Amino acid sequence: xxxxxxxxxxxxxxxxxxxxxxxxxxxTPVTPYLLLLPAVLVLLAGMGYPVYWQVVTSLQKFGLAQQxxxxxxxxxxxxxxxxxxxxxxxxxxxxxVVFCLVNAFVTVAxxxxxxxxxxxxxxxxxxxLQVTMLLAxxxxxxxAVIVFRWLxxxxxxxxNYLLTRVGFDQxxxxxxxxxxxxxxVVASAVIIWxxxxxxxxxxxxxxxxxxxxxxxxxRIDGARPGQVLRHILIPLIRPVLSIVLLLQIIWDLRVxxxxxxxxxxxxxVGETNLLGNFIYELGIGRQDFAGAAAVSIFVLVLTVxxxxxxxxxxxxxxxx
Amino acid sequence: MxxxxxSVRSVAPAAVASGARRRRRAGRVLMxxxxxxxxxxxxxxxxxxxxxxxxxxxxxxxxxxxxxPVHTTASNFVGVxxxxxxPRSLRMSLLITLTxxxxxxxxxxxxxxxxxxxxxxxxxxxVLAVLFVQMLPAEGLFIAQYRMxxxxxxxxxxxxxxxxxxxxxxxxxxWMLRGFVAGVPAELEEAGMVDGLSRVGAFxxxxxxxxxxxxxxxxxxxxxxAWNEFTIALVILPAESSYTLxxxxxxxxxxxxxxxxxxxQVMAASTLxxxxxxxxxxxxxxxxxxxxxxxxxxx
Numbered sequence: 303x304x305x306x307x308x309x310x311x312x313x314x315x316x317x318x319x320x321x322x323x324x325x326x327x328x329x330t331p332v333t334p335y336l337l338l339l340p341a342v343l344v345l346l347a348g349m350g351y352p353v354y355w356q357v358v359t360s361l362q363k364f365g366l367a368q369q370x371x372x373x374x375x376x377x378x379x380x381x382x383x384x385x386x387x388x389x390x391x392x393x394x395x396x397x398x399v400v401f402c403l404v405n406a407f408v409t410v411a412x413x414x415x416x417x418x419x420x421x422x423x424x425x426x427x428x429x430x431l432q433v434t435m436l437l438a439x440x441x442x443x444x445x446a447v448i449v450f451r452w453l454x455x456x457x458x459x460x461x462n463y464l465l466t467r468v469g470f471d472q473x474x475x476x477x478x479x480x481x482x483x484x485x486x487v488v489a490s491a492v493i494i495w496x497x498x499x500x501x502x503x504x505x506x507x508x509x510x511x512x513x514x515x516x517x518x519x520x521r522i523d524g525a526r527p528g529q530v531l532r533h534i535l536i537p538l539i540r541p542v543l544s545i546v547l548l549l550q551i552i553w554d555l556r557v558x559x560x561x562x563x564x565x566x567x568x569x570x571v572g573e574t575n576l577l578g579n580f581i582y583e584l585g586i587g588r589q590d591f592a593g594a595a596a597v598s599i600f601v602l603v604l605t606v607x608x609x610x611x612x613x614x615x616x617x618x619x620x621x622x
Numbered sequence: 623m624x625x626x627x628x629s630v631r632s633v634a635p636a637a638v639a640s641g642a643r644r645r646r647r648a649g650r651v652l653m654x655x656x657x658x659x660x661x662x663x664x665x666x667x668x669x670x671x672x673x674x675x676x677x678x679x680x681x682x683x684x685x686x687x688x689x690x691p692v693h694t695t696a697s698n699f700v701g702v703x704x705x706x707x708x709p710r711s712l713r714m715s716l717l718i719t720l721t722x723x724x725x726x727x728x729x730x731x732x733x734x735x736x737x738x739x740x741x742x743x744x745x746x747x748x749v750l751a752v753l754f755v756q757m758l759p760a761e762g763l764f765i766a767q768y769r770m771x772x773x774x775x776x777x778x779x780x781x782x783x784x785x786x787x788x789x790x791x792x793x794x795x796x797w798m799l800r801g802f803v804a805g806v807p808a809e810l811e812e813a814g815m816v817d818g819l820s821r822v823g824a825f826x827x828x829x830x831x832x833x834x835x836x837x838x839x840x841x842x843x844x845x846x847x848a849w850n851e852f853t854i855a856l857v858i859l860p861a862e863s864s865y866t867l868x869x870x871x872x873x874x875x876x877x878x879x880x881x882x883x884x885x886x887q888v889m890a891a892s893t894l895x896x897x898x899x900x901x902x903x904x905x906x907x908x909x910x911x912x913x914x915x916x917x918x919x920x921x
Contacts, residue, residue: 334737334745337735340732341732342733344729422650423654430658430661435664436903440896444871445896448871448888451875452670452674452888453667463686552757558853591769598761601759617746
């Protein structure tokens with residue numbers, strides 16, 4: 303973690319600010335720290351200590367003997383070497399990355415399509431679309447996954463029924479969950495169904511912020527709808543799209559619960575685990591806490607690296 | 623979402639030269655049809671959940687589904703509420719959610735006050751830390767949280783998991799409330815003090831009422847997170863007697879897989895889980911979109 307570095311930059315910008323803008327309130331300087339104290343304490347307990355524990359544990363030998371109270375031994379980077387030299391982990395990493403990127407890009411593409419559609423349709427149609435988007439967005443994740451299990455049920459599910467009706471006779475009784483590929487098709491369907499609304503509504507908000515004068519001017523100059531889209535609308539909402547894509551990538555990398563819930567249907571666990579599931583199995587299942595901690599640190603570092611552009615954009619807002 | 627810009631735009635095409643008008647109208651009809659189809663596809667899972675919840679199980683077991691509500695019954699709901707441990711998990715969910723909401727509101731409000739009303743050493747580091755912490759996935763922390771809670775003897779405890787939820791929710795709520803607090807000018811408070819109110823009095827009578835919408839939004843956000851949470855609850859609440867609703871729903875379904883799932887009851891339980899969320903969600907939705915992407919929108 304880069305805590306020393308951030309503290310240093312934080313302190314320097316803080317003092318720079320104080321030099322330029324006079325403090326609005328002359329209160330005892332203790333007050334802000336007292337106000338922050340509860341939040342900081344709960345963050346240290348709920349997040350800080352677990353991160354610290356994981357760093358330490360990932361560097362220790364933590365086997366059965368330690369389970370029974372033996373003091374842990376330092377193992378250096380042996381846990382990392384052990385975990386990262388296993389084909390198991392790399393298979394999971396590759397699967398997670400592919401799954402994450404496919405879902406993130408499909409979600410953003412569909413979301414953008416929905417946003418453009420909302421712009422093009424009648425007000426009533428748009429309201430209907432917005433309400434359905436909100437409903438899908440509001441669905442609790444667990445309920446959504448369970449509904450999709452019902453929709454994709456091999457015997458009484460609607461999806462197999464409809465596919466059989468339109469001529470795919472081999473889909474009668476088709477078991478979606480027992481093969482990795484179709485398993486991930488259903489998992490993606492749930493995740494995309496749940497994530498598109500956020501992208502669509504954000505992109506739509508971005509589109510409405512585009513000034514009508516600009517569009518009017520383009521029309522007067524003879525721009526076709528396709529040209530308006532490519533040269534005006536997309537460039538203007540690119541900041542929103544890139545942030546939304548980044549958030550989707552970060553969120554889709556941490557998919558755990560959806561996979562876990564779908565695996566209950568008798569899916570091949572070893573071939574359908576993503577990173578979160580791998581950690582769960584390693585830690586809770588096999589009690590290999592050192593290995594699980596090492597993979598967790600990997601996930602956290604990856605998240606922090608990926609989050610950097612997003613955090614920077616928010617920070618810009620804070621300083622504005 | 624601004625409605626006014628849309629109405630201006632929808633008038634504009636009518637003014638365009640008449641040559642392309644017919645083709646354009648055909649295009650609009652097509653677009654509207656596409657919009658309706660898309661809305662139906664997206665609405666279908668929610669509709670199917672509610673419809674199945676009200677359908678007798680005998681009908682759900684047939685291989686030819688009925689798409690309209692012709693055989694309705696409330697017996698699935700009665701079965702879930704009386705024949706299962708749903709009420710116990712409901713109670714657990716409510717207790718954990720309420721504890722989380724209260725802790726989050728108090729702690730996040732105080733922190734937001736500090737961040738937006740004061741300039742102090744370490745402020746930027748705190749904001750930066752909050753922004754990064756909000757991105758950390760539960761999936762990268764739950765092993766450590768599990769070990770910590772089991773060492774402290776806090777597995778299956780309401781307070782233990784509420785603290786974890788509070789830590790997970792606080793970053794975003796501090797960020798959201800910060801905007802609200804900054805939106806109430808300090809001069810307003812000072813004017814109240816000039817008019818004879820004490821500092822606390824000025825705060826209670828002037829600032830707090832203006833912050834009410836922000837507090838409601840934060841509270842609802844915390845409610846949604848705690849109510850829906852699955853991953854941490856799966857790890858921290860292993861005992862059946864302390865299952866929250868999402869965990870209960872999963873085990874209820876898993877337990878019935880071998881003897882044929884009672885989808886009617888499963889969907890009734892899912893509906894009961896979803897309805898409060900959908901209602902509350904509509905309150906905060908606008909703020910959540912703008913909170914998450916406002917940095918990008920403003921550029």
